[in-house]
Amino acid sequence: NTVMTQSPTSMFISVGDRVTMNCKASQNVGTNVDWYQQKTGQSPKLLIYGASNRYTGVPDRFTGSGSGTDFTLTISNMQAEDLAVYYCLQYNYNPWTFGGGTKLELK
Amino acid sequence: EVQLQESGPGLVKPSQSLSLTCSVTGYSITSNYWGWIRKFPGNKMEWMGYISYSGSTSYNPSLKSRISITRDTSKNQFFLQLNSVTTEDTATYYCARSEAAIPFAYWGQGTLVTVSS
Numbered sequence A: 001n002t003v004m005t006q007s008p009t010s011m012f013i014s015v016g017d018r019v020t021m022n023c024k025a026s027q028n029v030g031t032n033v034d035w036y037q038q039k040t041g042q043s044p045k046l047l048i049y050g051a052s053n054r055y056t057g058v059p060d061r062f063t064g065s066g067s068g069t070d071f072t073l074t075i076s077n078m079q080a081e082d083l084a085v086y087y088c089l090q091y092n093y094n095p096w097t098f099g100g101g102t103k104l105e106l107k
Numbered sequence B: 001e002v003q004l005q006e007s008g009p010g011l012v013k014p015s016q017s018l019s020l021t022c023s024v025t026g027y028s029i030t031s032n033y034w035g036w037i038r039k040f041p042g043n044k045m046e047w048m049g050y051i052s053y054s055g056s057t058s059y060n061p062s063l064k065s066r067i068s069i070t071r072d073t074s075k076n077q078f079f080l081q082l083n084s085v086t087t088e089d090t091a092t093y094y095c096a097r098s099e100a101a102i103p104f105a106y107w108g109q110g111t112l113v114t115v116s117s
Helices: none
Strands: A004-007 A010-013 A019-025 A033-038 A045-049 A062-067 A070-075 A085-090 A102-106 B003-007 B018-025 B034-039 B045-051 B057-059 B067-072 B077-082 B091-099 B102-107 B111-115
Touching (some): A019 A085, B018 B034, B018 B091, B045 B067
Parallel strands (some): A010 A102
Antiparallel strands (some): A004 A019, A033 A085, A062 A070, B034 B091
16 A cells, blocks of 8 residues: 655644645655645545645645655645644555644644 | 535444445536545544446455445435444544545545444
8 A cells, every 4th residue: 555654743833834744655656646634523625636736715825746755735824724634645546545644733 | 516414323333334325415426436535533544435427436455345335326325334343443434526636525524433332
């Protein structure tokens, strides 16, 4: 299986911070990586598809980048509403696999 | 607007089968792909499988001997059956819909299933 390793597992941040989180694939997955945001008590919400494409309605402070094995999600100008767990997903190989998540918490 | 809603028993006994329904409104399940994903306590997420617009299926090999995804197009619903459950199948189960090449563009709210005697 393709292992997706997310780092860090948690981050303590302040409103206005620039936040960068990473996802590393155990093999080349091209750009078949999506990023999801999950707030407490809610279902996951798609943020980025195809590694770098912002989904409809997603604020432009969210940016995805990367290809191959290394992927990054950046939140510029962090807002309180962005507190959540973020997951990457690869769908280049069966089984599709998720990273373990990065949790954003307030300092 | 497409909406997905999971339903089914919240408690299942070990060794029994888990059966869930995903009811879809606002979009026909004869288009796109329709999947099941689960989130375990502690945040781990697992893709379980999907059923396509034509009724073909694909499953996570780790579940292949226990899982079945079917559909009823007349009711615009699709279903998950997971056999021989153990306490390790305790999770929140989500159904989701693809969009173009995006596997999970739309998600249901999820339903918690606890496996316990």
